[in-house]
Amino acid sequence: MALRRLQKIAVAPLSIKEGIASNVQREMSTLQRVYVTRQIPPEGLKILKESGQVQFELWDSDDVPVSRAELLKKVKGVDGLLCVLTEKIDAELLDAAGPNLKVLSTMSVGFDHLSLDELKKRGIRVGYTPEVLTDAVAELTVALLLTTSRRLVEATHEAKTGGWGTWRTLWLCGHELANSTVGILGLGRIGVAIAERLAPFKVKKFIYTDVAPRPELAKAINAEYVSFDELAKQSDFLAVCCALTPETKEICNKELFSKMKNTSIFINTSRGGVVNQEDLYEALAAGQIAGAGLDVTVPEPLPTNHPLFTLKNCGGSILLQKGKHVIRTFFFHSASLKDNVASAMLSDELLIREVAFIYSKQEDQSM
Numbered sequence: 001m002a003l004r005r006l007q008k009i010a011v012a013p014l015s016i017k018e019g020i021a022s023n024v025q026r027e028m029s030t031l032q033r034v035y036v037t038r039q040i041p042p043e044g045l046k047i048l049k050e051s052g053q054v055q056f057e058l059w060d061s062d063d064v065p066v067s068r069a070e071l072l073k074k075v076k077g078v079d080g081l082l083c084v085l086t087e088k089i090d091a092e093l094l095d096a097a098g099p100n101l102k103v104l105s106t107m108s109v110g111f112d113h114l115s116l117d118e119l120k121k122r123g124i125r126v127g128y129t130p131e132v133l134t135d136a137v138a139e140l141t142v143a144l145l146l147t148t149s150r151r152l153v154e155a156t157h158e159a160k161t162g163g164w165g166t167w168r169t170l171w172l173c174g175h176e177l178a179n180s181t182v183g184i185l186g187l188g189r190i191g192v193a194i195a196e197r198l199a200p201f202k203v204k205k206f207i208y209t210d211v212a213p214r215p216e217l218a219k220a221i222n223a224e225y226v227s228f229d230e231l232a233k234q235s236d237f238l239a240v241c242c243a244l245t246p247e248t249k250e251i252c253n254k255e256l257f258s259k260m261k262n263t264s265i266f267i268n269t270s271r272g273g274v275v276n277q278e279d280l281y282e283a284l285a286a287g288q289i290a291g292a293g294l295d296v297t298v299p300e301p302l303p304t305n306h307p308l309f310t311l312k313n314c315g316g317s318i319l320l321q322k323g324k325h326v327i328r329t330f331f332f333h334s335a336s337l338k339d340n341v342a343s344a345m346l347s348d349e350l351l352i353r354e355v356a357f358i359y360s361k362q363e364d365q366s367m
């Protein structure tokens with residue numbers, strides 16, 4: 001089923017060309033009204049401009065998100081909404097938009113900012129952008145993992161500030177991937193892509209946990225399904241790749257950290273909300289785990305006086321606040337973004353695929 005949907009996404013641009021030809025003559029009054037909540041890449045805007053099917057208004061900034069008050073005003077009466085992860089799409093927003101709203105597309109892989117129940121209740125179709133940043137996030141995760149385990153931020157700091165007195169036998173030695181067990185919390189495309197990249201580092205074993213075993217994905221990377229507890233206990237490196245849902249909110253908390261080895265490295269490139277940050281701080285400060293590399297936090301960015309910034313063993317892109325930009329670069333070059341904007345706005349495909357598990361089990365089957 002997943003494959004079929006991907007094929008549908010892939011053919012979307014063709015139907016748009018046909019759409020352009022047949023629709024350029026349309027009167028403005030018959031055009032669908034779309035509000036775009038962020039300055040999106042030119043490829044996406046071009047599709048909207050040339051479609052001949054929509055008139056759109058854009059919040060023309062990438063630096064400052066549209067305010068909630070402005071958004072509530074702007075969505076009134078729109079047929080389509082293209083948003084990013086900074087907009088909370090909830091009952092209030094959907095009520096403000098009113099009954100014309102037929103389709104919503106988010107330029108993100110994550111969908112935790114969408115109230116799916118409310119969207120479903122109103123029969124609004126939803127699009128998102130799976131696939132576009134699988135490689136980017138996998139690369140970023142590997143970068144964070146090596147940076148954290150090899151203590152690069154700390155080492156740079158020591159070198160710059162004169163802390164490097166002389167060569168010392170075990171100073172800043174870090175932790176080795178060779179012969180290690182790498183755990184993946186939430187095995188999907190990104191988890192597989194991470195494991196594929198880490199395997200050449202001579203990892204001994206990949207383990208994962210998820211709501212249920214995912215044998216097809218696991219087979220590709222020879223990963224073993226384990227319980228959440230075993231994941232905590234066995235992982236030398238734990239990469240968090242799950243979506244943020246009510247079930248995964250703060251799933252990485254003191255209970256998890258207390259079961260981890262004190263030599264373990266914790267990496268989160270999913271959403272900040274899956275981690276209880278106070279518990280993480282305690283675990284890092286007490287040496288309960290060896291280090292953490294975070295691309296995501298709550299809030300983003302973290303206030304510069306946040307306790308996590310005081311720790312030597314916590315870093316990665318939260319120190320640089322650059323993770324998102326790395327990912328975005330890939331967005332701009334992605335054909336899939338074009339497809340997504342196109343198919344979500346201009347065709348009536350229902351793009352929800354992975355979102356399905358949040359819906360009732362019954363509908364889950366049909367996705």
Ligand SMILES: O=C(O)[C@H](O)CO
Binds near residue numbers: 107109110
């Ligand atoms: O969900 C996403 O698409 C990413 O987190 C964006 O940075």
